[in-house]
Amino acid sequence: MARRKSQTSATGANMDSLLDALTNVVGILVIVLVAVQLSSQEAARRMEEMIAQIDPAEQERIKQEAEDSEAKLEEMKLALQAESDKDKIDPDKLLAMLQEDIAAAELKAKKDLLAAEAAEKAAEEKKLAAEKLRRSLTAQLAELEAKEKKFTVEKEDLLIKLENMPTLNAPPPKEVRPPTPKDVPRKSDGNPLLSKKEILVSGGKVIPKVIPEVFKNQVKNYVNNIVSQSKIEAEEGRYITDEKKAIKLIEDFNKDPLQNEFFELKLVRNGTSINVEMIPKENCGEDPEQAVKGIFNKIFGDKLLTRQWYLSYLVEPDSFETYMAMRKVTDRYGYFAGWTIINPGNNRTQQFNVGYNVGAKPPPRTPGPPSARKPKAVKGVLD
Structure with a gap:
């Protein structure tokens, strides 16, 4: 029985020690909390004093810098996203696109080459045509000069012959039959005979x-x-x-x-x-x-x-x-x-x-009295 009593006393002593320790800890925590509270109030007070001391323009500048920083951050995010998307491009598709670009470039190069060759050929043809025309004109000029020289010689020869030509008699006159109007013969009734x-x-x-x-x-x-x-x-x-x-x-x-x-x-x-x-x-x-x-x-x-x-x-x-x-x-x-x-x-x-x-057939004419006029003679038509 005495032994059990001893154990109980020891346990009570331990509990007292634990309580003392907890009390000390709580006290320390209270002290720390009070200190922190005081520090927070002091920090808030100081921040209010600092904010009160900041100029509105300075506040606007800081705000703008914050917005700029946010925009740059967004740009960096987009750039990173684009770079990430690039990394996701299918290599086969990229190769096909490159091959199409190369084929288009080669086709354009061929067309440009053909156009250049055609232009060069046309220029050569024009050059040959111009040379041919020049030769033709030169030949014509030489021919005209020769004809002019020949004409001058013939002209001088004819002038000499004309000076030495004897005077000729006029040719015999040609028969000329001027009109000498006569009337057409008439019948006994006055009508033309012909x-x-x-x-x-x-x-x-x-x-x-x-x-x-x-x-x-x-x-x-x-x-x-x-x-x-x-x-x-x-x-x-x-x-x-x-x-x-x-x-x-x-x-x-x-x-x-x-x-x-x-x-x-x-x-x-x-x-x-x-x-x-x-x-x-x-x-x-x-x-x-x-x-x-x-x-x-x-x-x-x-x-x-x-x-x-x-x-x-x-x-x-x-x-x-x-x-x-x-x-x-x-x-x-x-x-x-x-x-x-x-x-x-x-x-x-x-x-x-x-x-x-x-049109329709005209109605028959009603015979009138015989005309007393004599037929007109055909005058002045014969010679």
Whole structure:
């Protein structure tokens, strides 16, 4: 029992010691806390004093520096992020991109090389052309100089010959037959005994303005075929009452006209009459020697016609000698004739009706009393 009592006493002593130690620790902590509190209050007081002493401008500067530092920090973060993203690029994709760039650069280089070669070639061609032109001009200049020298020599030679040439007599005068107007003979009833037939003398050729009946029939048959194919109705066989169809007939003929060796043929409307216009081609007509044996002779060679026609020569200024040669022939045939000077290009065309008119058939004329007027004489056309 005594032993247990001893143990209890020891335990109580230990507890007292522990309590004393805790008391000391708590006391120390309280002292430290008080000291810290005092230090915090002192630090806060000092900071308030320092803040009160800081200038507003200085505060703004510090604030701006803080913002700048924050912005730089953000930039550094972005740069680090970009650098990190670069590190993540697929090498194969990067290689493909580089290969595309290289291929594009090579293609551009080839194009530039081709363009440079083309420009160089063009420049060389221009240079060769300029050299060729220079040589040609030089040769022409030399040729002209030679011709000029030759001309000068020939001119001097001709001048010498002209000085030594004897005086020549004037050539014999050419036959000139000026118009001496005479009237066309008349019948007992006053009508002209003869009808006029014109002969164009142009460019040294003779073109009789007489249309053979065979040719007229060829043209009329050609027109009749167009009328039949186009189913154009004509009153009494010659009056086309539908003006549109008449115009179509003219257009169809002119698209594909009847061909002739000496004349261009063109269908025209002359009032209500549909005519074919004959325009001489360049090869139309005959020179005097051909005319005596050719078409001219076939038309005018029949002596019976000398009692029906008189000839009216339409003479262009450059063809007077041709007229004189033909006039001798027709005088020998026995024709009455006369002539008129015309301007070049005048009186070249002639027309005749192809058998159709535009519009309805006109009403018959009421016969009136016989005219008391005498027919007019054809005056001043013969020489």
